[in-house]
Amino acid sequence: MNTDLSFSVLTxxxxxxxxxxxxxxxxxxxxxxxxxxxxxxxxxxxxxxxNVTDCCVFYLDGSSGIFLKVLVFLSGSWLFxxxxxxxxxxxxxxxxHLNIPFTDTRRKIYRIGGLVACLLLIINIFYPLVFSxxxxxxxxxxxxxxxxxxxxxxxxxxLYLYARCRKKVGTLKLFxxxxxxxxxxxxVTVQAFFIEIxxxxxxIAIAIAGxxxxxxxxxIFLDCLTGLYNRGYLEFLQKQAYKKKNxxxxxxxxxxxxxxxxxxxxxxxxxxxxxxxxxxxxxxxxGEYGVVTRYAGDEFVVMLNTTDEQLVQSLxxxxxxxxxxxxxxxxxxxQLSASMGYATSDLRVETIAxxxxxxxxxxxxxxxxxxxxxxRRKR
Numbered sequence: 001m002n003t004d005l006s007f008s009v010l011t012x013x014x015x016x017x018x019x020x021x022x023x024x025x026x027x028x029x030x031x032x033x034x035x036x037x038x039x040x041x042x043x044x045x046x047x048x049x050x051n052v053t054d055c056c057v058f059y060l061d062g063s064s065g066i067f068l069k070v071l072v073f074l075s076g077s078w079l080f081x082x083x084x085x086x087x088x089x090x091x092x093x094x095x096x097h098l099n100i101p102f103t104d105t106r107r108k109i110y111r112i113g114g115l116v117a118c119l120l121l122i123i124n125i126f127y128p129l130v131f132s133x134x135x136x137x138x139x140x141x142x143x144x145x146x147x148x149x150x151x152x153x154x155x156x157x158x159l160y161l162y163a164r165c166r167k168k169v170g171t172l173k174l175f176x177x178x179x180x181x182x183x184x185x186x187x188v189t190v191q192a193f194f195i196e197i198x199x200x201x202x203x204i205a206i207a208i209a210g211x212x213x214x215x216x217x218x219x220i221f222l223d224c225l226t227g228l229y230n231r232g233y234l235e236f237l238q239k240q241a242y243k244k245k246n247x248x249x250x251x252x253x254x255x256x257x258x259x260x261x262x263x264x265x266x267x268x269x270x271x272x273x274x275x276x277x278x279x280x281x282x283x284x285x286x287g288e289y290g291v292v293t294r295y296a297g298d299e300f301v302v303m304l305n306t307t308d309e310q311l312v313q314s315l316x317x318x319x320x321x322x323x324x325x326x327x328x329x330x331x332x333x334x335q336l337s338a339s340m341g342y343a344t345s346d347l348r349v350e351t352i353a354x355x356x357x358x359x360x361x362x363x364x365x366x367x368x369x370x371x372x373x374x375x376r377r378k379r
Contacts, residue, residue, distance in 0.1 A: 009058045009198045013051040016205040020048045023212055036215060039093045043086060043208050050082040050201045061138060076131055076138070077121045080147045084117045086204060087154030090180065093211070094158045097175055098165045099287025113150035120146060170305035171240060172249070173291045179210030225272060226279035229293040234301065234352050241347035250312050252302040252342040253359035254282065257370055259298040262334050278336060281326055285319035301356065307344045316340050339367035
């Protein structure tokens with residue numbers, strides 16, 4: 001065995017495992033509460049297993065004994081499946097983080113990719129379609145390209161979804177996808193020219209570290225209770241607007257109806273639950289087109305990258321329908337509803353404070369109309 005090559009493979013995979021372990025230990029509390037981080041945890045698990053299996057394939061290839069041969073074969077199978085799984089989880093992360101709907105059609109296509117990969121690996125046990133190991137010599141089979149196809153498909157689809165989201169949302173909400181792609185592209189390129197440098201999975205571990213760093217940078221703009229953006233993010237948007245030529249947006253002020261009664265009658269802990277439910281409903285209603293922020297207490301502000309009044313009204317209507325649907329399905333002793341008012345603004349020439357006052361006035365008109373139909377004393 002080439003000593004230098006052996007040291008290179010071991011070093012790259014050990015560094016990757018140390019990085020993944022450190023990231024996990026320093027973020028495990030957040031991983032239990034954050035949907036984005038739970039998907040990142042899956043990526044970390046896939047990468048860590050791939051680091052171990054990569055070493056198994058390299059060091060045990062050609063070993064005698066049925067157990068070691070089976071271990072090498074299973075490790076090689078995992079490395080193929082791992083490439084597909086990384087692409088899949090990355091695409092799911094982008095959809096979750098940017099509030100992009102995971103449509104039934106896309107879900108079926110994604111699942112088909114995983115099922116086909118698993119089926120080919122099962123067939124490979126009996127007939128070497130994917131890869132074979134004979135007399136210590138590893139060879140790729142004709143079905144190798146299928147795994148590459150699905151991995152690339154997931155990656156390209158994630159870029160398409162990201163570009164579509166950027167078109168809808170503009171610069172209101174963007175994730176720096178380059179933190180994921182740049183390390184992987186560099187790692188794959190280096191390994192293509194220097195086969196003895198096994199750093200593909202190490203570059204994926206670095207990419208995961210980039211994702212977690214980017215998520216951590218967002219924490220200062222997140223509300224700890226609801227996970228929505230906070231009031232400081234609105235000020236950040238205005239600072240960003242000064243750098244641009246034209247930043248016309250629509251803003252929606254949202255205030256929960258009867259929230260004080262929820263706190264008074266059922267306690268503040270139940271009030272927090274109500275805020276979380278409302279946040280999820282608002283994220284579901286508006287997240288695809290803009291950012292949802294918790295402005296203060298039970299007040300929320302949505303910033304949309306559009307001045308299309310018809311679109312804004314349709315989104316408001318969708319949000320109110322989502323509140324109604326939630327009231328029909330949950331078993332809470334109270335009903336959730338919200339008053340909403342909207343306006344448009346050029347953030348370069350109008351301060352956030354003035355804009356908030358305008359949409360707050362519009363929201364108040366909607367609240368007056370609500371209480372004309374719903375006597376708060378009876379409630």
